[in-house]
Amino acid sequence: MSAQKMHIDSYERNWMIFSFILLVLFASAVAVAAFGMGIQVPAPEERVDPRTVATDPNSPWSNPGLREIAPGKYDAYILARAVPQWEYLPREITVPVGSRVTFYVTSPDVQHGFMIQNTNANFMVLPGQVSKLAVTFKNEGTYNFICTEFCGAGHGVMYGAIIVTP
Amino acid sequence: MAKKDKEDDEFRPTGTITVLVIFVITLIAIWATIYMILVGRGGTL
Amino acid sequence: MTQYQVPVAEKKFIGSHILVAILALAVGSLFGPLQAFEHAGWDFYTYLKPLIKSYYQGLTVHGVLNALVWTTFFIMGFLTFNVVFGLKRPLKNIVLNKVGFWMMVVGVLAAAIPILANQATVLFTFYPPLKANPFFYVGLTLVVVGSWVEGWGLFMTYNDWRKENKNERTPFVAFGSLVTALLWQICTLGVAVEILTMLLPWSLGLIDGVDPQLARTYFWFTGHPLVYFWLLPAYISWYAMLPKQAGNGKMFSDSLARLSFWLFLVLSTPIGIHHQYVDPGVPPTWKFLHSMFTFGVFFPSMMTAFTVIASLEHGARKNGGKGALGWIGKLNWSDPSVASQLLAGILFFFGGIGGLANASYNVNLVLHNTAFIPGHFHLTVATAVTLSFIGISYWLVPYLTGRKLWQPKWATIQAWVWFVGMIIFSNSMHVLGLLGAPRRVPLGLAPYVPAEWSGRLFQVGLGGAILFVSGLIYLVVMYKTATNKERVESEVEVPSAEPMQDPALGPAWLDRWAPWIYGALALIVLMYGPVLFEMIRTMALTSPGFRVW
Numbered sequence: 001m002s003a004q005k006m007h008i009d010s011y012e013r014n015w016m017i018f019s020f021i022l023l024v025l026f027a028s029a030v031a032v033a034a035f036g037m038g039i040q041v042p043a044p045e046e047r048v049d050p051r052t053v054a055t056d057p058n059s060p061w062s063n064p065g066l067r068e069i070a071p072g073k074y075d076a077y078i079l080a081r082a083v084p085q086w087e088y089l090p091r092e093i094t095v096p097v098g099s100r101v102t103f104y105v106t107s108p109d110v111q112h113g114f115m116i117q118n119t120n121a122n123f124m125v126l127p128g129q130v131s132k133l134a135v136t137f138k139n140e141g142t143y144n145f146i147c148t149e150f151c152g153a154g155h156g157v158m159y160g161a162i163i164v165t166p
Numbered sequence: 167m168a169k170k171d172k173e174d175d176e177f178r179p180t181g182t183i184t185v186l187v188i189f190v191i192t193l194i195a196i197w198a199t200i201y202m203i204l205v206g207r208g209g210t211l
Numbered sequence: 212m213t214q215y216q217v218p219v220a221e222k223k224f225i226g227s228h229i230l231v232a233i234l235a236l237a238v239g240s241l242f243g244p245l246q247a248f249e250h251a252g253w254d255f256y257t258y259l260k261p262l263i264k265s266y267y268q269g270l271t272v273h274g275v276l277n278a279l280v281w282t283t284f285f286i287m288g289f290l291t292f293n294v295v296f297g298l299k300r301p302l303k304n305i306v307l308n309k310v311g312f313w314m315m316v317v318g319v320l321a322a323a324i325p326i327l328a329n330q331a332t333v334l335f336t337f338y339p340p341l342k343a344n345p346f347f348y349v350g351l352t353l354v355v356v357g358s359w360v361e362g363w364g365l366f367m368t369y370n371d372w373r374k375e376n377k378n379e380r381t382p383f384v385a386f387g388s389l390v391t392a393l394l395w396q397i398c399t400l401g402v403a404v405e406i407l408t409m410l411l412p413w414s415l416g417l418i419d420g421v422d423p424q425l426a427r428t429y430f431w432f433t434g435h436p437l438v439y440f441w442l443l444p445a446y447i448s449w450y451a452m453l454p455k456q457a458g459n460g461k462m463f464s465d466s467l468a469r470l471s472f473w474l475f476l477v478l479s480t481p482i483g484i485h486h487q488y489v490d491p492g493v494p495p496t497w498k499f500l501h502s503m504f505t506f507g508v509f510f511p512s513m514m515t516a517f518t519v520i521a522s523l524e525h526g527a528r529k530n531g532g533k534g535a536l537g538w539i540g541k542l543n544w545s546d547p548s549v550a551s552q553l554l555a556g557i558l559f560f561f562g563g564i565g566g567l568a569n570a571s572y573n574v575n576l577v578l579h580n581t582a583f584i585p586g587h588f589h590l591t592v593a594t595a596v597t598l599s600f601i602g603i604s605y606w607l608v609p610y611l612t613g614r615k616l617w618q619p620k621w622a623t624i625q626a627w628v629w630f631v632g633m634i635i636f637s638n639s640m641h642v643l644g645l646l647g648a649p650r651r652v653p654l655g656l657a658p659y660v661p662a663e664w665s666g667r668l669f670q671v672g673l674g675g676a677i678l679f680v681s682g683l684i685y686l687v688v689m690y691k692t693a694t695n696k697e698r699v700e701s702e703v704e705v706p707s708a709e710p711m712q713d714p715a716l717g718p719a720w721l722d723r724w725a726p727w728i729y730g731a732l733a734l735i736v737l738m739y740g741p742v743l744f745e746m747i748r749t750m751a752l753t754s755p756g757f758r759v760w
Binding site for chain 3: 004005006007008009011012015016019020023024026027030031033034039040041042043044045047049050051082083109110111113115117118120121122123124125126127128129130131132144146147148149150151152153154155156157159
């Protein structure tokens with residue numbers, strides 16, 4: 001068999017080159033947002049034992065809630081659970097406007113989701129893992145956080161709220 | 167096997183290019199809209 | 212030129228796949244609208260209580276039957292048809308293929324029983340530590356292994372053909388089908404390992420816990436290429452059949468079509484982590500690398516768009532099509548098989564756009580697990596794939612049964628009704644997602660749904676209702692066709708668009724299997740090896756099961 005060359009129509013060749021450039025541009029825009037603007041996806045934070053994470057007194061999730069670590073800077077430890085009922089602990093968090101809140105969320109039972117509406121905080125919550133992302137609340141108002149992964153019969157009622165006060 | 171017709175050689179897919187240009191414009195518009203929502207909401211680190 | 216006739220035994224065998232597929236679609240589609248109606252505030256689940264316990268059980272039935280059973284059975288039937296018809300020879304060992312088929316049927320039944328008994332309300336992603344009845348996992352395993360066995364039967368048939376046709380190019384429809392079957396063999400290893408090493412022993416009580424993060428990684432190893440397993444059979448039809456049906460067009464580029472199939476084989480598995488961008492236990496480096504390769508797999512789809520549209524345009528111009536866009540009107544829209552597939556293709560443009568947004572690494576933060584996602588995959592698997600398969604069935608079922616398509620006009624109406632219903636449904640789902648509505652939630656009851664969403668939620672229900680009507684028309688058309696007393700005059704012609712350039716003039720490396728298979732495996736090792744090795748090394752089987760539905 002002789003080595004045949006691939007025949008590509010000139011229009012199609014140009015389309016392929018253009019597609020390639022277009023995809024490179026999209027990829028670059030994504031990279032700029034990730035590495036230039038710090039809009040990042042969650043990274044492995046910590047492994048925990050889901051069977052004890054909510055009860056072990058040394059675990060921050062045995063006493064979930066907001067901790068102020070510096071003026072205007074907070075850590076929020078949140079437990080997402082399906083047992084005994086579908087809820088986030090705590091259900092409500094209040095912070096002043098302009099606060100930078102870093103969320104640490106885990107589950108003692110099944111998989112959950114955690115999405116704070118109108119923010120970039122939107123991630124999976126897995127038993128055994130800690131999910132971490134930070135948000136600056138620039139505007140006052142109520143931001144619901146909602147469970148976005150099926151976690152059983154009460155999935156649809158599982159939510160909480162962040163109250164951003166003046 | 168496939169016979170090469172003269173009209174096949176003359177065929178230029180200009181309509182295809184038109185359809186794809188419309189597609190690409192829509193693609194960029196929708197993608198950029200969602201990208202701007204992301205950027206507007208700010209950093210997560 | 213008379214066409215090769217698929218032997219009667221093979222026709223029956225392929226037909227039994229299509230029958231199971233359509234039955235699954237019928238039951239599954241019954242539950243689709245119920246989810247949509249719930250969103251609009253019309254909750255039928257209250258009345259179904261004795262039979263179906265919850266929205267989520269209905270959603271599980273819908274997802275498993277439509278996304279997994281309908282697709283897999285139709286695909287295995289269609290691939291078998293393409294291999295037999297394309298290579299012009301019967302299956303090497305039809306008994307082997309039948310064994311595979313019956314394993315799949317038994318698997319579906321084994322999984323269906325616990326699902327209907329509300330013992331496996333875990334949705335079609337079955338993420339642990341939600342723990343289903345062991346029969347659910349056994350059933351899924353049988354479906355996967357059965358599809359492997361059928362694939363082996365196809366490869367053996369090809370092997371015999373190759374021995375007798377050493378220097379021939381593999382006919383395109385057979386080539387595409389074999390690549391699809393091979394892709395499936397490789398990618399299903401993920402879910403096989405997930406079930407056999409974790410979920411099944413755990414549901415049987417042999418191990419106490421699972422590692423949910425590792426389970427998700429195994430799942431998405433299979434879960435993304437699954438999308439291409441669905442899509443490639445539709446691409447085969449779009450490339451090599453539709454241009455002929457739509458106006459006697461020729462396949463614009465046989466070489467690039469083959470190249471795009473190889474690229475799908477190589478690129479569709481080592482990108483699965485793009486479904487896990489917001490998982491806590493996967494390092495961002497791997498997420499980013501997988502996102503870059505996901506942009507890569509978009510490339511062969513762009514090539515497909517060009518070649519397919521150019522092939523259609525070629526036919527339309529010969530038939531007197533004029534203008535930059537006017538030629539589209541010259542396509543054979545009155546043929547229901549053509550109308551279905553063209554409409555499927557149009558909506559696939561938007562499916563592709565949404566898919567690219569989902570796949571764009573951090574852009575996923577805006578979209579992850581919102582209603583945007585089901586909005587997206589109802590354009591892809593539920594339209595580009597499903598409506599194309601419906602279109603294929605409009606000639607394939609008459610071909611297999613020798614009975615005339617009942618009322619082609621109604622079949623055409625069906626396609627348009629689907630198109631309209633899906634635009635309304637899917638558009639409102641996308642918008643709701645961008646507004647912050649989560650997926651997999653009975654939004655009609657959720658306490659956090661603001662009043663401003665009600666217009667969109669109504670559209671979800673309206674779209675669902677229209678789709679339901681379309682599904683009913685399809686079932687009636689299929690039933691009436693299968694029982695039609697009117698026989699086809701001679702034989703139904705299998706649509707075959709001849710390539711514009713003789714495939715034998717294309718490069719030989721487009722018909723060599725080994726380099727592409729090694730390439731695919733090497734890329735999987737590179738892209739998944741380190742991350743999976745680390746996850747397995749630090750595996751913690753600490754999650755006991757929960758039955759909380």
